[in-house]
Amino acid sequence: MRFRICDGLFDLVKMSAWRYLCISKIAVSTSATDWICALATVAARRLPERIRPLYFTQFEPRIRAAVELANPVVNTRPRWLGPPPDGLLFARRKLRRIRPEVVIVAYAWMTDALESLDSSVLKMVLTVDLLHERVRSFERLGMPPDGYLLSPDMEARMLGKAQVIVAIQDEEAQAFQRMLPDREVLTLPLPVVPQECGGRQIPGRILFVGSQASHNVEGLQWVLEEVWPTVVQAVPWAELHVCGEVCSRVGGLFPKVRFLGAVPNLGPEYAAAEVCLVPCTVGSGLKIKLIEALSFGRACVATRIGLQGLMELAGTAVALGDTPQEFGNAMCEILMKPSIRMAMEKAALDYVAARLSPEAVGQPFLERIARHVATRARLSQAAPTATRDPRQDEA
Numbered sequence: 001m002r003f004r005i006c007d008g009l010f011d012l013v014k015m016s017a018w019r020y021l022c023i024s025k026i027a028v029s030t031s032a033t034d035w036i037c038a039l040a041t042v043a044a045r046r047l048p049e050r051i052r053p054l055y056f057t058q059f060e061p062r063i064r065a066a067v068e069l070a071n072p073v074v075n076t077r078p079r080w081l082g083p084p085p086d087g088l089l090f091a092r093r094k095l096r097r098i099r100p101e102v103v104i105v106a107y108a109w110m111t112d113a114l115e116s117l118d119s120s121v122l123k124m125v126l127t128v129d130l131l132h133e134r135v136r137s138f139e140r141l142g143m144p145p146d147g148y149l150l151s152p153d154m155e156a157r158m159l160g161k162a163q164v165i166v167a168i169q170d171e172e173a174q175a176f177q178r179m180l181p182d183r184e185v186l187t188l189p190l191p192v193v194p195q196e197c198g199g200r201q202i203p204g205r206i207l208f209v210g211s212q213a214s215h216n217v218e219g220l221q222w223v224l225e226e227v228w229p230t231v232v233q234a235v236p237w238a239e240l241h242v243c244g245e246v247c248s249r250v251g252g253l254f255p256k257v258r259f260l261g262a263v264p265n266l267g268p269e270y271a272a273a274e275v276c277l278v279p280c281t282v283g284s285g286l287k288i289k290l291i292e293a294l295s296f297g298r299a300c301v302a303t304r305i306g307l308q309g310l311m312e313l314a315g316t317a318v319a320l321g322d323t324p325q326e327f328g329n330a331m332c333e334i335l336m337k338p339s340i341r342m343a344m345e346k347a348a349l350d351y352v353a354a355r356l357s358p359e360a361v362g363q364p365f366l367e368r369i370a371r372h373v374a375t376r377a378r379l380s381q382a383a384p385t386a387t388r389d390p391r392q393d394e395a
Contacts, residue, residue: 003027018090092116101376102369111161122372125162129285130172131155137282137305143218156180164368168286169309188365190286191358192295194349197271204237204335207273209266209289210246217249219279224254226324232256234332243269270296274341275334278306279327295352299344301330317348
């Protein structure tokens with residue numbers, strides 16, 4: 001398993017990654033289990049389409065279970081306990097060597113890495129979810145939480161180790177401020193730029209993209225079982241394409257649905273789609289699938305949870321539907337009325353350009369860092385320089 005450091009980032013930073021060997025712009029995993037999973041994914045992409053569902057439902061889960069059994073400490077340690085001890089040691093060793101002015105960690109459970117830093121360092125934590133609220137949303141539907149077993153107090157203690165908490169959307173920023181009134185809170189949504197769609201749209205094409213996370217599985221299963229039959233009946237030319245690892249966890253046979261699995265390039269799928277679906281019934285944060293669909297200028301249908309943090313788009317770029325009837329009616333209206341679809345597509349691109357550009361969303365975050373660096377520089381210049389004792393020169 002490997003990843004490539006993009007050119008812009010490579011020019012700015014020297015990267016170190018735990019359990020990865022960085023060679024120029026390429027970071028290569030040193031874990032045999034990572035390579036086993038990666039090879040299995042590559043092999044699945046080469047299977048004939050009619051065999052892929054069997055692989056996803058029967059073989060891939062067994063491969064992953066065997067991999068986790070082979071390396072239980074790394075793969076099954078609950079994330080809310082913080083990073084594994086050797087990972088934390090790696091981070092602290094790097095921080096001692098670099099002596100940074102600013103440290104940014106991702107996720108509440110990584111704030112243990114901030115404890116060894118002195119008060120002159122700006123400590124920031126990026127949040128992707130309001131984790132205790134995510135747990136509650138699963139409990140309300142009688143679903144087991146997907147690994148984030150945090151109470152409000154536990155989450156507050158973790159986040160309190162940072163000076164600045166960075167929320168992914170405004171509603172959660174307000175919640176974090178109530179939890180920790182003595183901490184600074186910023187909002188940093190996912191930045192995107194408008195994407196070019198190279199191909200033509202196919203009438204009736206609908207797209208769902210998702211990982212195998214439980215909220216994706218639950219939402220897609222809800223659409224397939226409770227919404228899709230009425231859509232196909234009302235719009236006989238409708239066809240649903242499902243992309244991503246979610247295909248490995250959805251069971252059943254459904255007419256006019258293609259499970260494509262992991263797709264190397266989603267651009268053609270977005271280009272062909274007339275509607276993109278965000279049917280989340282549990283969760284928190286900001287839905288990446290929604291932001292991505294908007295960046296391609298696609299009309300979307302979402303549940304209220306799927307639209308969290310972007311509720312201002314309801315009725316413009318996004319049709320809101322919380323019941324099967326509402327969700328299905330919205331899909332049918334977009335498919336059957338091109339004028340409505342095209343207006344939604346324009347609204348999506350306009351919103352992305354005005355509100356989600358890297359410049360628009362990143363400026364407050366960058367200004368906060370620049371302000372800290374400038375303050376440290378002024379304090380350093382103002383500090384008295386120690387005078388040398390002339391007796392030290394006598395020998």
